[in-house]
Amino acid sequence: MLFCSISFMVFFVVLLCIYWALPWQRARVWLLVAASFYFYATWNKWLAVLLCISTFVDYLLALGMEKASTARKRKLFLCMSLFANLGLLCYFKYTNFFLLSLDEILIAMGAPSWFRSLRVIIPIGISFYTFEAINYMVDVYQGRIRAERNFVDFLLFILFFPHLVSGPIVRARDFLPQIKRPKHCDWVRLHLGLQYFLMGLFKKLAIADRMALFADPVFDHALDHPTSTVWIAMFAYAMQVYCDFSGYTDMAIGTAHMLGYKLAENFNMPYLAANISEFWNRWHISLSSWLRDYLFIPLGGSRGSEWKTRRNLLITMTLCGLWHGAAWPFVGFGFLQGWLLILHRAFHRWCRSRPRLDAALRSQLGTAFRIAFTFVCFCLSLVIFRSSSFSSAFDMYRRLLTAAPTVEQVLPDSLLVLAPKVEPPPVFGFWLTAGIMLAGHLLGRSGIWIRPALRLPAPMLGFSYAVLFGLALLLEPQGAKPFIYFQF
Amino acid sequence: MPNLFLTSASKGKRVALWTLIGIVASQLALSIYLDQRRLETRDPLYGHRLNHLRQRLAESPHSPLFLILGSSRVKYSIRPDAMKLQGLANSPQPIVYNFGINGLGTIRALMHFRRLLADGIQPQWLLVEIWPPLWAEAGFFREARMVQSEDDLHWRDLLLLCRYFRNDRALLHLALQKCLTPLRSYRDVLLALSVESLLSPEKLREIKQKVQDTLPTDRGGWFPLPWELTTPEEKHKAWLDGDEKIKPLLQPVRIDPRSDAALRELLSECRQHHIKAALILLPEPSWTRGWYTTESHAVVRTYLTRLYHDYPVPIVDARTWVADDDFSDSSHMATKGVSAFSERLGREVVQPLIEGRPLQPHVLFADEERK
Numbered sequence: 001m002l003f004c005s006i007s008f009m010v011f012f013v014v015l016l017c018i019y020w021a022l023p024w025q026r027a028r029v030w031l032l033v034a035a036s037f038y039f040y041a042t043w044n045k046w047l048a049v050l051l052c053i054s055t056f057v058d059y060l061l062a063l064g065m066e067k068a069s070t071a072r073k074r075k076l077f078l079c080m081s082l083f084a085n086l087g088l089l090c091y092f093k094y095t096n097f098f099l100l101s102l103d104e105i106l107i108a109m110g111a112p113s114w115f116r117s118l119r120v121i122i123p124i125g126i127s128f129y130t131f132e133a134i135n136y137m138v139d140v141y142q143g144r145i146r147a148e149r150n151f152v153d154f155l156l157f158i159l160f161f162p163h164l165v166s167g168p169i170v171r172a173r174d175f176l177p178q179i180k181r182p183k184h185c186d187w188v189r190l191h192l193g194l195q196y197f198l199m200g201l202f203k204k205l206a207i208a209d210r211m212a213l214f215a216d217p218v219f220d221h222a223l224d225h226p227t228s229t230v231w232i233a234m235f236a237y238a239m240q241v242y243c244d245f246s247g248y249t250d251m252a253i254g255t256a257h258m259l260g261y262k263l264a265e266n267f268n269m270p271y272l273a274a275n276i277s278e279f280w281n282r283w284h285i286s287l288s289s290w291l292r293d294y295l296f297i298p299l300g301g302s303r304g305s306e307w308k309t310r311r312n313l314l315i316t317m318t319l320c321g322l323w324h325g326a327a328w329p330f331v332g333f334g335f336l337q338g339w340l341l342i343l344h345r346a347f348h349r350w351c352r353s354r355p356r357l358d359a360a361l362r363s364q365l366g367t368a369f370r371i372a373f374t375f376v377c378f379c380l381s382l383v384i385f386r387s388s389s390f391s392s393a394f395d396m397y398r399r400l401l402t403a404a405p406t407v408e409q410v411l412p413d414s415l416l417v418l419a420p421k422v423e424p425p426p427v428f429g430f431w432l433t434a435g436i437m438l439a440g441h442l443l444g445r446s447g448i449w450i451r452p453a454l455r456l457p458a459p460m461l462g463f464s465y466a467v468l469f470g471l472a473l474l475l476e477p478q479g480a481k482p483f484i485y486f487q488f
Numbered sequence: 489m490p491n492l493f494l495t496s497a498s499k500g501k502r503v504a505l506w507t508l509i510g511i512v513a514s515q516l517a518l519s520i521y522l523d524q525r526r527l528e529t530r531d532p533l534y535g536h537r538l539n540h541l542r543q544r545l546a547e548s549p550h551s552p553l554f555l556i557l558g559s560s561r562v563k564y565s566i567r568p569d570a571m572k573l574q575g576l577a578n579s580p581q582p583i584v585y586n587f588g589i590n591g592l593g594t595i596r597a598l599m600h601f602r603r604l605l606a607d608g609i610q611p612q613w614l615l616v617e618i619w620p621p622l623w624a625e626a627g628f629f630r631e632a633r634m635v636q637s638e639d640d641l642h643w644r645d646l647l648l649l650c651r652y653f654r655n656d657r658a659l660l661h662l663a664l665q666k667c668l669t670p671l672r673s674y675r676d677v678l679l680a681l682s683v684e685s686l687l688s689p690e691k692l693r694e695i696k697q698k699v700q701d702t703l704p705t706d707r708g709g710w711f712p713l714p715w716e717l718t719t720p721e722e723k724h725k726a727w728l729d730g731d732e733k734i735k736p737l738l739q740p741v742r743i744d745p746r747s748d749a750a751l752r753e754l755l756s757e758c759r760q761h762h763i764k765a766a767l768i769l770l771p772e773p774s775w776t777r778g779w780y781t782t783e784s785h786a787v788v789r790t791y792l793t794r795l796y797h798d799y800p801v802p803i804v805d806a807r808t809w810v811a812d813d814d815f816s817d818s819s820h821m822a823t824k825g826v827s828a829f830s831e832r833l834g835r836e837v838v839q840p841l842i843e844g845r846p847l848q849p850h851v852l853f854a855d856e857e858r859k
Binding site for chain 2: 006186187188190191192194195196199210213424425426428429432450453454458459461462463465466467469470473474475476477478
């Protein structure tokens with residue numbers, strides 16, 4: 001059930017009506033647990049059961065950890081939990097990746113093929129809820145929070161459907177107290193939630209899915225297209241991945257608000273970041289901060305020598321790439337991000353000793369240049385992220401940087417008929433959509449639209465939301481695509 | 489961080505309410521607008537045919553209408569313009585119009601008949617094709633499948649669909665979705681009308697082709713067969729196709745209660761609206777006729793006898809009227825045979841029906857009762 005599907009909207013409206021009609025807070029919690037279980041079970045009921053079992057194990061381990069009398073026992077409970085959570089994640093998500101990689105190495109060394117891929121269904125959102133369970137266990141271990149006594153509350157923390165499949169990755173210390181807090185139907189929050197939801201819906205349907213029309217055919221067959229089309233496809237994918245994920249997050253935050261819960265913001269206009277370090281503070285904030293708190297800092301963070309910091313950055317970002325998907329291009333993407341962060345640190349230090357250059361770069365023009373440069377660098381690195389293999393990424397780079405002839409120009413017509421090219425739509429649509437996104441960013445940053453919007457009478461504001469909803473439906477290309485981050 | 493704003497609770501409540509009203513009202517208004525004003529946009533298959541028929545009727549407003557309803561076999565085989573009809577004394581020449589639609593079985597025939605009545609088309613005569621493979625509501629010609637793939641459903645179809653396909657939740661879900669969210673269901677055609685460049689070239693070609701396919705090339709609504717098969721290899725392939733899709737539906741012939749009920753409902757409505765109805769079994773090549781077993785013949789005979797008993801309308805049997813050479817495949821006539829067949833149909837069936845004369849016995853289905 002996708003957030004942007006009619007079936008979800010019907011599900012949510014019915015749930016919302018029943019939820020606020022219930023006079024008891026505990027009944028609402030139970031209802032949310034049941035609705036979240038149903039939401040997940042629409043994909044696969046057995047995996048929903050497995051998720052509940054794994055949550056129950058974490059619940060027991062956390063209680064055991066709290067009651068443990070010695071530090072050693074506490075550590076043992078933590079290790080058991082980490083082993084169980086990461087074990088499930090590795091089994092479902094990475095087993096085939098490691099087996100096939102090992103098989104490829106053996107074949108390259110001349111040995112026969114030994115391994116067969118396992119028939120494993122990857123549970124949707126496993127990377128997200130695994131990280132949530134880990135942050136809970138680590139926080140209990142470090143004494144930042146107390147272990148949750150009520151299993152239903154703990155189940156809701158993991159299962160809460162707005163963040164279940166694609167985040168944002170919520171922290172137990174932020175979410176668990178919200179469950180206990182008495183709630184009443186608040187129209188201010190409902191209105192805010194509606195704004196978030198509609199904005200997310202528009203981003204997903206009208207921008208992300210539309211941009212996919214320009215990116216998909218080109219990424220699938222880069223050599224069939226001229227250089228200008230490949231550049232457009234690259235930028236289109238950058239906008240697609242951002243609007244897809246931030247659109248999902250907005251819808252998640254919006255639905256949570258309407259139910260009386262607050263989820264953390266996950267994006268802060270990352271494409272307006274002036275350097276790569278700032279970019280990662282604005283992009284997928286809940287993951288970046290999780291990696292910082294539970295990986296980078298435990299590794300030593302930036303406390304040691306510069307070399308150790310660089311090593312920690314590289315390890316963190318490479319694992320960040322692997323978190324995104326069980327494929328070498330994702331690892332390569334993460335590794336590249338690590339290097340970009342290292343280079344930025346080095347450049348930043350180098351600039352400090354050159355005040356005139358530093359001042360020039362901090363001027364308005366310099367900032368605009370840095371924003372553009374950061375955006376292009378990230379877009380170029382996304383080519384690896386989007387490509388199915390390094391060789392297809394290489395094809396894309398070759399096409400981006402050289403004006404080599406296209407397949408059409410090389411192959412005779414008779415062969416072209418055998419493999420007809422999928423053409424992207426006219427480029428007008430790209431510029432129109434990119435213009436809408438840019439305008440949205442600029443308006444959002446300046447906030448100049450808020451005062452006139454506040455003055456609008458309720459019917460006009462309501463109708464403008466209806467128009468936004470209508471435009472999202474109208475501009476959506478045929479059939480909503482699944483969210484990109486579902487696969488992670 | 490998105491730059492959103494908070495309002496007071498009372499304003500928030502009103503905004504949420506107006507949003508809901510705006511969404512529901514806009515979808516409803518668009519749905520009604522498409523149904524009433526842009527039917528050809530919503531449902532090109534039906535809308536363009538209706539517009540064409542209306543144009544034809546507007547040319548001679550006082551002429552009575554002789555409508556022929558049926559599947560692709562009607563669409564490609566009956567050419568009204570080739571019928572040499574003679575007008576009646578003191579009355580304008582009737583307009584004979586072929587309203588054949590691909591895969592039209594009895595339920596869809598009823599649906600389209602009702603749509604036509606609701607759109608102000610009042611035929612004086614109605615000739616409806618009956619074809620045993622379409623009675624089973626199974627296999628390739630299953631109407632639930634045809635409704636999903638061929639028709640764009642209107643509000644007014646919903647009740648009928650609910651009665652005939654009440655167990656087919658996917659179909660009802662689709663029908664409701666198309667009616668309730670027209671902006672989503674018809675976005676491609678709406679974009680094609682407004683901002684073509686937002687569509688992919690393939691999608692645009694597909695939409696234009698669909699429109700092209702629904703525009704009759706002939707004044708009487710006839711379409712030339714788009715897949716004329718001439719070589720022995722092509723014909724053999726078509727035979728194999730018929731063997732796979734048609735033969736299983738004839739051995740044995742099964743009559744789904746829904747198909748029977750729809751045909752009876754259609755005939756009842758004709759009676760109610762004083763429309764003179766007739767049924768026709770269209771030509772079949774010898775090999776297709778050979779697929780009927782003795783039991784199949786018996787089932788068809790018993791069914792049509794019972795039907796004639798309940799609704800005494802003429803049942804024309806034209807199954808052997810066309811030679812095998814004039815067929816393109818196991819069910820469709822090749823274009824070269826169409827004129828001769830249409831002329832004979834006009835002479836022996838349409839003309840007598842218009843004149844109110846009884847049909848010749850050799851034209852009629854030889855049921856037990858009449859024997």
